[in-house]
Amino acid sequence: MSLFLDLTLRLVLLVCSLWGGLALLHRFPAGIPWRRVAALAWLLLGGLCLAWHWQGARAGPALVMAVSMLVLLGWWRRLVPASYLAWADDVAHLATGRRHDERLRLDHVRCFDWLTRDDARVAWERREYDLRRLASLDLLVSGWGRPGIAHVLLSFGFENDAGAVDDFVAFSVEVRRERHEPFSEIGGFFKRFELAIIVADERDAVRLRSNVRGEAVTLYRVLLGQHERRELLLALVEQANRLEREPRFYHTISANCTTLVYALMRRIIQGLPLDHRLLLSGLLPGYVHDHGGLVPGFSLDELRHRGDITQRAVAAHDDPRFSRRIREGVPGWPPSVVQTEEGKGES
Numbered sequence: 001m002s003l004f005l006d007l008t009l010r011l012v013l014l015v016c017s018l019w020g021g022l023a024l025l026h027r028f029p030a031g032i033p034w035r036r037v038a039a040l041a042w043l044l045l046g047g048l049c050l051a052w053h054w055q056g057a058r059a060g061p062a063l064v065m066a067v068s069m070l071v072l073l074g075w076w077r078r079l080v081p082a083s084y085l086a087w088a089d090d091v092a093h094l095a096t097g098r099r100h101d102e103r104l105r106l107d108h109v110r111c112f113d114w115l116t117r118d119d120a121r122v123a124w125e126r127r128e129y130d131l132r133r134l135a136s137l138d139l140l141v142s143g144w145g146r147p148g149i150a151h152v153l154l155s156f157g158f159e160n161d162a163g164a165v166d167d168f169v170a171f172s173v174e175v176r177r178e179r180h181e182p183f184s185e186i187g188g189f190f191k192r193f194e195l196a197i198i199v200a201d202e203r204d205a206v207r208l209r210s211n212v213r214g215e216a217v218t219l220y221r222v223l224l225g226q227h228e229r230r231e232l233l234l235a236l237v238e239q240a241n242r243l244e245r246e247p248r249f250y251h252t253i254s255a256n257c258t259t260l261v262y263a264l265m266r267r268i269i270q271g272l273p274l275d276h277r278l279l280l281s282g283l284l285p286g287y288v289h290d291h292g293g294l295v296p297g298f299s300l301d302e303l304r305h306r307g308d309i310t311q312r313a314v315a316a317h318d319d320p321r322f323s324r325r326i327r328e329g330v331p332g333w334p335p336s337v338v339q340t341e342e343g344k345g346e347s
Contacts, residue, residue: 009053009062016065017046020072026190027079042072081194081247089122091176095199095240104129104237109169110200114212125201129169133159137229139220140170142209143282150282151209152257155202155219156233157323168202168323171236173257175250188252195250195260197240203322210313218307220285221295221332228268235264258284295332306331 025039045068049061093108109127112120136157143150153172157165175183176196184192209215224232239260248255258281266272272291277283289300298306309326316325327333 005058006053009058010050013046013050013053013061013065016069017043017050020046020069022186023072023076023190026184026187026192027076042068076191079191081191081249083244083247085194086179088177088179088181089120091174091196091198093124093198094244095171095197095237096244097199097237097241099131099234099237102131104131104233106169106199106237108199110198110204112200112204112208114204114208117208117213127169129158129167131230131233134226134230134233135159135165137222137224137232138168139222139285139288140206140217141220141282141285142215142217144213144215146282148280148282150284151215152261152281152284153205154232154236154261155205156229166323170200170202170205171233172198172200172205173260174198185252188250188256191249193250195243195248195255197236197243197260199240206309206313206326207317207322210310211317216308216310217313218285218304219309219326219330220288220303220307221330222288222293223295223332224293231268232264235267236261239264253279257281298331303331 021039021043024042025035028035028038030038046065049065052064053061090110090112093110095106096108097104097106099105105126105128107126109125111123111125113123114120134156138155138157140153140155141150142153151172151174153170155168155170158167158169160166174196175188176194177183181193187193206217210217250256253259258278262272262278275287277287285294285304286300288294289303294300294303307330309330312326312328313322316322319325
């Protein structure tokens, strides 16, 4: 029992030391040099407590760390997300909107023309959509070579007068960074960033990842009922409106591009189970496939292979038919549905 207590105390001291050091490194209210000093000072305190315990003391190290953690957690709880900072251009506006009967007005649709991963011709537009013409939902998964790690987007498609789906708008749950602030996956655990829901023209959202950043992008047609599809779109807008009023911190695990959408879907479809694939965004298509949300008659590998739009997106970079061309051959997207070059549905 004595050995077990000693090991437990050492583990607690080690965890408190590492967590506190990372918290101070990412959120201590000073410049980078002073954040590093604060983190090192905390790690030194933890090291001294561990050394003290190795010499046979128990109560002393535990009491010193407990008091120090209470002070640190008191400061930590007072950290609140911000509404107004010098945001990076691509996350300057949230996807706020209003519904008027069957019309949905989105206030800030991002329509950037990306030149490099950090430079773009900035453009934001106000757009309106007829909810009665909401016809499709696609899941876009963009990966950059890390197993299980990816970014997820939802693209909603609207029909034109000819019945062809030709107008797509993509929703993306992202980190809201300050200008010139780099992304950090570790920082996402420590209140480093605010949470953002961005709405973008599909040519902006997809080309940024496939054509500019060189990421691998896969598109899956999602089989969601008309009512559920509509409710998900409105729920995303409602959540963005709430973020505008009440900002939240981004969290790498609990508040990211997958878990936020899952929380909204559970309000629409009862009984959706929890799954480890919800924590690893790159595995999300497997979760959706297993619950009947993707096109039937294809294995997940087939859907992934035929839905790989990376090269098609690069080839269609400046083509006004960009959204049609990236969907060529994707299961669930027959040519008769997508707009043709002349702007009419094929027969």
